[in-house]
Amino acid sequence: MSESALEMSQLERVDPATVRQLPLPGGAMMPAAAYGTFHSDWAQDLMKDATVEAIRLGWRHLDTARAYENESIVGDAIRESIAKGYIDSVDDLFITGKLWNGHMAPKDVAPALESTLEALGVDKIDLYLNHWPWPNVHTPGCGGDHRNPDAVPYIHEAFMETWSEILALKKAGKIVDVGTSNHTRACMELLLRDVSEADRPVANQMEMHPLMQSTDLRRYFDSENIVCTGYMALGSPRRPARDRFKTHRSDMEDPVIQAIAAECGVSVGSVCLAWAIQREQGRGGFVAMATNPGRIRDNLMCATQEILSPEQVLRISGDGSDDFPGIDADIRLIQGQVFLWPETDSDWRVLWDDSQVFETRENYAAFKVSFNAHQVVRTTTCFNGDRSL
Numbered sequence: 266m267s268e269s270a271l272e273m274s275q276l277e278r279v280d281p282a283t284v285r286q287l288p289l290p291g292g293a294m295m296p297a298a299a300y301g302t303f304h305s306d307w308a309q310d311l312m313k314d315a316t317v318e319a320i321r322l323g324w325r326h327l328d329t330a331r332a333y334e335n336e337s338i339v340g341d342a343i344r345e346s347i348a349k350g351y352i353d354s355v356d357d358l359f360i361t362g363k364l365w366n367g368h369m370a371p372k373d374v375a376p377a378l379e380s381t382l383e384a385l386g387v388d389k390i391d392l393y394l395n396h397w398p399w400p401n402v403h404t405p406g407c408g409g410d411h412r413n414p415d416a417v418p419y420i421h422e423a424f425m426e427t428w429s430e431i432l433a434l435k436k437a438g439k440i441v442d443v444g445t446s447n448h449t450r451a452c453m454e455l456l457l458r459d460v461s462e463a464d465r466p467v468a469n470q471m472e473m474h475p476l477m478q479s480t481d482l483r484r485y486f487d488s489e490n491i492v493c494t495g496y497m498a499l500g501s502p503r504r505p506a507r508d509r510f511k512t513h514r515s516d517m518e519d520p521v522i523q524a525i526a527a528e529c530g531v532s533v534g535s536v537c538l539a540w541a542i543q544r545e546q547g548r549g550g551f552v553a554m555a556t557n558p559g560r561i562r563d564n565l566m567c568a569t570q571e572i573l574s575p576e577q578v579l580r581i582s583g584d585g586s587d588d589f590p591g592i593d594a595d596i597r598l599i600q601g602q603v604f605l606w607p608e609t610d611s612d613w614r615v616l617w618d619d620s621q622v623f624e625t626r627e628n629y630a631a632f633k634v635s636f637n638a639h640q641v642v643r644t645t646t647c648f649n650g651d652r653s654l
């Protein structure tokens with residue numbers, strides 16, 4: 266879809282008042298459908314016009330991040346939407362922002378938020394998420410074999426120093442609500458253990474789509490009154506090459522999704538998003554990106570109505586019975602290999618299985634010593650012990 270096609274779209278708007286809202290513990294209401302703004306590798310040139318079109322069509326929740334390298338483009342889109350009368354002011358929007366890994370050192374947190382606010386053209390952000398549980402950076406647009414030798418696991422002591430800075434900015438009125446993204450259960454248990462009621466995260470953004478449902482983790486967050494929104498809710502068909510693996514399958518090509526789409530007379534994309542809205546008693550939301558005006562509109566419509574019957578939701582979710590096995594296949598699109606630290610032994614599953622989560626820097630240092638000693642023994646004793654990490 267070209268920029269001019271976006272500019273020429275005459276599609277009828279969706280009334281934002283009809284979009285499902287999710288109550289956050291602090292009292293704010295968050296639109297369940299968030300318009301994703303990441304796709305720097307192929308859609309950056311389209312992002313301003315696509316975001317303006319999304320706002321014109323009725324999207325009121327924008328999902329942004331410093332890592333997407335386009336906050337000022339989103340800011341331009343917001344300013345243009347106000348100028349064109351699509352919204353009265355930025356107060357009509359709910360904006361999610363994210364603290365990038367490279368800015369998690371305590372001294373960098375406040376300047377990072379300032380830069381985000383300035384680029385977006387707002388004086389406060391509705392929801393500020395800690396983007397990843399660890400401060401590991403990768404270069405923008407890097408390949409899947411990128412490794413950062415300074416990468417580290419989750420160290421709770423360090424995370425809490427970052428979290429304190431985020432909380433200070435909330436107390437200063439620059440953030441309305443705080444949350445996490447990509448947090449695992451162990452990381453969240455440690456965080457919740459050490460914060461007061463007022464300082465808890467209200468939301469966690471995580472990968473969720475029909476072939477990667479994360480139901481147990483989702484239910485744990487729900488039980489803690491943490492609202493979950495699922496990113497890559499359509500299965501991210503144009504994700505970067507570094508996030509494509511032989512084991513992956515396409516959510517929108519799954520036979521169950523296709524059959525339900527035919528039954529409902531809607532697109533396969535709409536089935537994925539309707540399921541995201543209706544599953545688990547409708548307590549969560551989705552983040553979806555589109556540049557095609559028709560898809561921008563259809564995707565928002567999924568949060569205005571119950572497209573799926575309870576039986577259709579069950580055919581996707583499953584309930585453990587023979588009748589309803591569901592289609593979850595644990596197909597993680599962002600494996601996160603570019604964030605691996607040396608002791609993961611190149612196994613991306615360590616990022617997600619909580620086998621290397623540390624309370625203190627001292628704990629991790631002791632683990633590292635032991636790991637390195639083990640490596641020496643391995644390389645000098647095992648027949649195949651010198652495989653690289």
Ligand SMILES: NC(=O)c1ccc[n+]([C@@H]2O[C@H](COP(=O)([O-])OP(=O)(O)OC[C@H]3O[C@@H](n4cnc5c(N)ncnc54)[C@H](OP(=O)(O)O)[C@@H]3O)[C@@H](O)[C@H]2O)c1
Pocket residue numbers: 266300301302303304328329396446447470471496497498499500501502503504517532533534535552553554555556557560561563564599
């Ligand atoms: N917190 C995190 O760590 C994290 C990680 C990844 C992503 N995110 C957020 O999640 C957002 C969504 O992720 P994503 O963009 O990778 O994946 P996605 O929303 O699942 O997929 C977007 C792609 O799907 C296409 N599409 C959109 N609607 C469609 C429909 N109804 N039918 C068929 N195709 C459709 C779009 O094509 P067209 O553009 O041609 O319309 C676009 O290529 C990002 O933009 C970002 O805001 C967050």
